[in-house]
Amino acid sequence: MPREMAPGVTEGYIKVAPKVTRDGDKVTIDSAGVYYKQLNEAIRSQIADGAKHIVLENVNGQRYIGTGVKAKDVKINVHGTAGNDLTMFMDGPTVEVFGAAQDGVGNTMNAGKVIIHGDAGDVLGYGMRGGKVYVKGDVGYRVGIHMKAYENLVPIMVCGGKARDFFGEYMAGGMLVLLGMNTQFAEQPLVGSFVGAGMHGGVIYIRGTVESWQCGKEVGVTEADEADMAELKPILADYCECQGMDLAEVLSEPFIKLKPFSHRPYGKMYAPM
Amino acid sequence: MPTSFIQPEFKVKIDYDKCHKCGRCVQQCGWGVYNFNERPIPDDSKCRACHRCVTYCPAHCISIEKNQLAYRDNDNWSPAARKAVWRQAETGGVLLTSMGNPLPYTRIFDHLVLDACQVTNPSIDPLREPMELRTFIGHKPDSVGVEPDGNGGFRLAEGEGMKNNLMLDTPILFSPMSYGSVSLNVHKSLAMAAQRLGTFMNTGEGGLHADLFPYQDNVIVQVASGRFGVSPDYLSRGAAIEIKIGQGAKPGIGGHLPGEKINKEVSSTRMIPQGTDAISPAPHHDIYSIEDLRQLIYALKEASGYKPVGVKIAAVHNVAAIASGIVRAGADYVYLDGFKGGTGAAPQVIRDHIGIPIEIAIAAVDQRLRDEGIRNWASVIAAGSIRSSADVAKAIALGADAVAIGSASLMALGCHLCQSCHTGSCSWGITTQKPELTRRIDPEWGAEQLTNLVHAWSHELQEILGALGVNAIESLRGSRERLRSIGLDEQMNKVLGVKPAGM
Numbered sequence: 001m002p003r004e005m006a007p008g009v010t011e012g013y014i015k016v017a018p019k020v021t022r023d024g025d026k027v028t029i030d031s032a033g034v035y036y037k038q039l040n041e042a043i044r045s046q047i048a049d050g051a052k053h054i055v056l057e058n059v060n061g062q063r064y065i066g067t068g069v070k071a072k073d074v075k076i077n078v079h080g081t082a083g084n085d086l087t088m089f090m091d092g093p094t095v096e097v098f099g100a101a102q103d104g105v106g107n108t109m110n111a112g113k114v115i116i117h118g119d120a121g122d123v124l125g126y127g128m129r130g131g132k133v134y135v136k137g138d139v140g141y142r143v144g145i146h147m148k149a150y151e152n153l154v155p156i157m158v159c160g161g162k163a164r165d166f167f168g169e170y171m172a173g174g175m176l177v178l179l180g181m182n183t184q185f186a187e188q189p190l191v192g193s194f195v196g197a198g199m200h201g202g203v204i205y206i207r208g209t210v211e212s213w214q215c216g217k218e219v220g221v222t223e224a225d226e227a228d229m230a231e232l233k234p235i236l237a238d239y240c241e242c243q244g245m246d247l248a249e250v251l252s253e254p255f256i257k258l259k260p261f262s263h264r265p266y267g268k269m270y271a272p273m
Numbered sequence: 274m275p276t277s278f279i280q281p282e283f284k285v286k287i288d289y290d291k292c293h294k295c296g297r298c299v300q301q302c303g304w305g306v307y308n309f310n311e312r313p314i315p316d317d318s319k320c321r322a323c324h325r326c327v328t329y330c331p332a333h334c335i336s337i338e339k340n341q342l343a344y345r346d347n348d349n350w351s352p353a354a355r356k357a358v359w360r361q362a363e364t365g366g367v368l369l370t371s372m373g374n375p376l377p378y379t380r381i382f383d384h385l386v387l388d389a390c391q392v393t394n395p396s397i398d399p400l401r402e403p404m405e406l407r408t409f410i411g412h413k414p415d416s417v418g419v420e421p422d423g424n425g426g427f428r429l430a431e432g433e434g435m436k437n438n439l440m441l442d443t444p445i446l447f448s449p450m451s452y453g454s455v456s457l458n459v460h461k462s463l464a465m466a467a468q469r470l471g472t473f474m475n476t477g478e479g480g481l482h483a484d485l486f487p488y489q490d491n492v493i494v495q496v497a498s499g500r501f502g503v504s505p506d507y508l509s510r511g512a513a514i515e516i517k518i519g520q521g522a523k524p525g526i527g528g529h530l531p532g533e534k535i536n537k538e539v540s541s542t543r544m545i546p547q548g549t550d551a552i553s554p555a556p557h558h559d560i561y562s563i564e565d566l567r568q569l570i571y572a573l574k575e576a577s578g579y580k581p582v583g584v585k586i587a588a589v590h591n592v593a594a595i596a597s598g599i600v601r602a603g604a605d606y607v608y609l610d611g612f613k614g615g616t617g618a619a620p621q622v623i624r625d626h627i628g629i630p631i632e633i634a635i636a637a638v639d640q641r642l643r644d645e646g647i648r649n650w651a652s653v654i655a656a657g658s659i660r661s662s663a664d665v666a667k668a669i670a671l672g673a674d675a676v677a678i679g680s681a682s683l684m685a686l687g688c689h690l691c692q693s694c695h696t697g698s699c700s701w702g703i704t705t706q707k708p709e710l711t712r713r714i715d716p717e718w719g720a721e722q723l724t725n726l727v728h729a730w731s732h733e734l735q736e737i738l739g740a741l742g743v744n745a746i747e748s749l750r751g752s753r754e755r756l757r758s759i760g761l762d763e764q765m766n767k768v769l770g771v772k773p774a775g776m
Contacts, residue, residue, distance in 0.1 A: 068576025127500030150544040271366025
C-alpha cells in the first residue's frame with residue numbers, strides 16, 4: 001500500500017501541476033510530492049506571468065530548480081532540500097535555500113545569486129561563468145571545478161564550512177573562498193587533497209592554512225596581503241549579511257591565497273609533428 | 274652535434290625555366306617554405322605537402338615529391354617510427370598531430386558490397402520516380418495510435434506520432450568542428466550549406482558566433498566538458514543540443530586549444546579570456562555514470578524547452594553497452610565516432626591506437642538496441658571517415674540513421690589532408706585564425722562547394738537505392754541483408770551481421 005504523505009499525495013512523485021497560490025507578484029508553490037518537471041514548469045510559467053517572488057514550500061530533492069531560468073529581479077525561496085543541478089545555466093535570479101542543497105549547484109551558471117543556509121554536495125559551480133554562490137556549511141568533492149571568468153562576468157563562490165578533495169580543480173577564473181567555520185566535521189582537515197589541481201586562472205582564498213602536499217602542482221600559496229584582503233572584504237561582508245554571520249569574526253583569522261603559476265600549464269607538453 | 278636527425282619529408286622542386294618569378298608561392302605558403310631572392314628558394318624542411326603553392330602557381334612549375342631517402346630495410350622500424358623516436362628524443366614531448374588515423378588498418382567499408390535487383394524484382398529509375406532521402410533524427414514512439422477520421426479513413430490520434438525530431442532532407446550532417454579549431458569563414462560556409470541542404474552543422478565545443486545566428490535552425494549546439502560558450506542563450510538557439518563525451522580521433526582524453534589560438538573573436542564565443550589555454554577536461558565532472566548522464570540530458574531539456582538532446586561518443590570496445598545506457602538515459606540520438614575520425618589536434622599515440630572502426634560500432638550498437646527492443650527510442654548517427662556516398666549507403670545498411678562528415682567537408686573547402694591543423698598555419702585558411710589566411714575562404718564559395726558535394730552524394734544515394742529496388746532510404750536502414758562481405762573472416766562477418774558474397 002502506498003504511504004500517504006499529504007492529502008492526495010502518495011509516496012513517490014506525482015506528475016501533476018503543483019498547488020500554486022498567487023498574491024500580487026508573490027507566488028507560493030507547494031512542492032510536496034510533485035515531480036521536478038511539473039514543479040519547474042510551474043516556476044517558469046509563473047515567471048513568464050510576471051511573478052517576482054516565488055516561494056517553494058516542502059521541497060524534497062526536486063532537481064533543476066532555477067535551471068536555465070533567465071530573468072532579472074526574480075527571487076526564488078526554497079524551503080526544504082534542493083535537488084541536484086540547482087540553478088544550472090541560470091542567468092539572473094536570486095535563489096535562497098532554507099535547508100541544504102545536493103550536487104551541481106550553479107553548474108555552468110551565467111549570472112544570479114544562490115544563498116544556501118545549509119550544506120551542499122559535490123561539483124558545485126562546475127564551469128560557472130558568473131554570479132555568486134554562498135554556502136553556509138560544508139561542501140563535498142570537486143567544488144568550484146573549472147570556474148571561469150569572461151570580461152565583466154566573474155563568478156564568486158564562498159563556502160562557510162569545510163571542503164573535500166579537488167577544491168578548485170581546473171579553475172580558469174573567478175574567486176573561490178573557503179572559511180572552515182560552520183562545519184559538522186570538527187575532526188577533519190579544512191580541505192582535502194589536490195586543491196587547485198590543473199588550475200590556470202582565478203584565485204582561491206582559504207581562511208587558515210593548507211599543507212603543500214594538499215595542493216596541485218600548478219598552484220602557488222602565499223599569505224593574503226592587504227590588497228588581497230581589500231578585494232576579499234566586500235565579498236565577505238556581503239556573504240556575512242546573507243548568512244547572518246559576524247564579519248569581524250570571519251576576518252579574525254588570516255587568509256591564504258592560491259594562484260596558478262601559469263595560464264598555460266600544459267603549453268610545453270607537446271611536440272608538434 | 275646535428276641540429277636534428279629528422280630530414281625533410283618532401284622535396285619542393287621548381288622548374289626555374291618556367292617560373293614567372295611572381296612570388297605567388299611565397300605569398301600563398303602558410304608554413305613559410307619560400308624565400309624570395311630574385312627567384313623563390315624553398316626550404317624543404319618546412320613543406321607539409323598541402324599543395325597550396327602548386328595549386329596557385331600560374332606557371333605550374335612547382336612539384337612536391339617525397340624525399341626518397343634510402344633507409345636500411347626494416348619493416349619493423351618504418352621511417353615514420355624512426356622519425357617519431359628522434360622527435361621525442363629531441364623534445365621530450367607528447368607527439369601532437371591532426372586529422373584522422375592514417376595507419377593501414379583494414380578498411381571494412383572497402384570489404385563490403387551492396388546488392389542490386391536483377392530480373393526477379395525491378396530496379397527503380399530515380400531520375401523519373403520519387404526517391405525519398407528524408408530522415409528524422411530523434412525518439413520514435415513504440416506504437417502509433419490512430420483513430421477514425423470520420424470519412425472512412427484514419428488519422429493519428431491526439432498526442433501520437435513523432436515529437437521533437439530533427440528533419441533532414443538527406444541523411445548527411447556536418448560533424449562537430451569548433452570555431453577556434455576551424456575559422457569563422459569555415460563555420461559560416463558549413464552553416465549556409467546546412468541551411469540550403471536542409472541538414473545540420475554542429476558548433477563543436479567552441480560556442481556559437483553571432484554571425485551564425487541567422488542559420489541557428491540548422492545548427493546543433495554542443496556541450497562538452499569545458500562548457501565553453503554554453504549559456505541559456507546558446508542552448509535556446511540550437512535546433513538540438515549534443516553532449517560530447519568523446520571523439521573518434523581521441524577517445525578518453527580532453528582537449529587543449531592552445532592560448533595562442535584564443536584571439537579576441539574566439540575568446541568571445543568561448544567566453545574565456547584571450548591567451549589562456551582552453552582546457553576541456555577528459556571527463557565531464559558532472560557525469561560519472563549513466564544516471565549522471567541522464568541528469569545532464571534532462572538538465573539540458575529543462576533549460577531548452579525539451580529540445581532533442583544527443584550524445585556523441587567515440588567508438589570503443591564496449592560501445593554497444595554504452596550506447597544502450599545512453600539511449601536508456603533519454604538521449605534522442607547517439608552519435609558514434611569511429612577511430613578514423615578527424616581532429617584539429619590530438620596526441621599521435623591516441624589517434625592511431627585507440628578506438629574501433631565505425632563499421633563495427635554501427636553494427637554492434639544497432640544489433641544491441643534491436644535485441645533490447647529500444648532501437649526506436651533514439652537515432653544513430655555514424656561518423657569517422659565517411660569518404661563517399663558508398664560509405665554512406667553501407668553505414669546506413671549496417672544500421673545508422675544518418676552519417677556525419679568532417680574531413681570530407683573540409684576537403685570540399687580545399688583541405689589536402691596534410692595533417693597539420695594543430696600548427697594553426699593552414700595555407701588553405703581552414704584550420705587557422707590568422708586573418709591573412711582565413712580570408713582565403715569566401716563563405717559564399719565555401720557553401721557552394723559543400724552544397725555541391727552533398728547534392729552529388731545524395732544523387733548517388735538515390736541511384737544506389739534505385740538499383741536496390743527501394744524508393745526510400747528508410748528501406749535500406751539496418752538492412753544488412755543488402756550487404757555482402759569480401760575478404761573478411763567468419764568472426765568479422767558475425768560481428769557485422771553480414772553474409773559473405775556468394776551466400
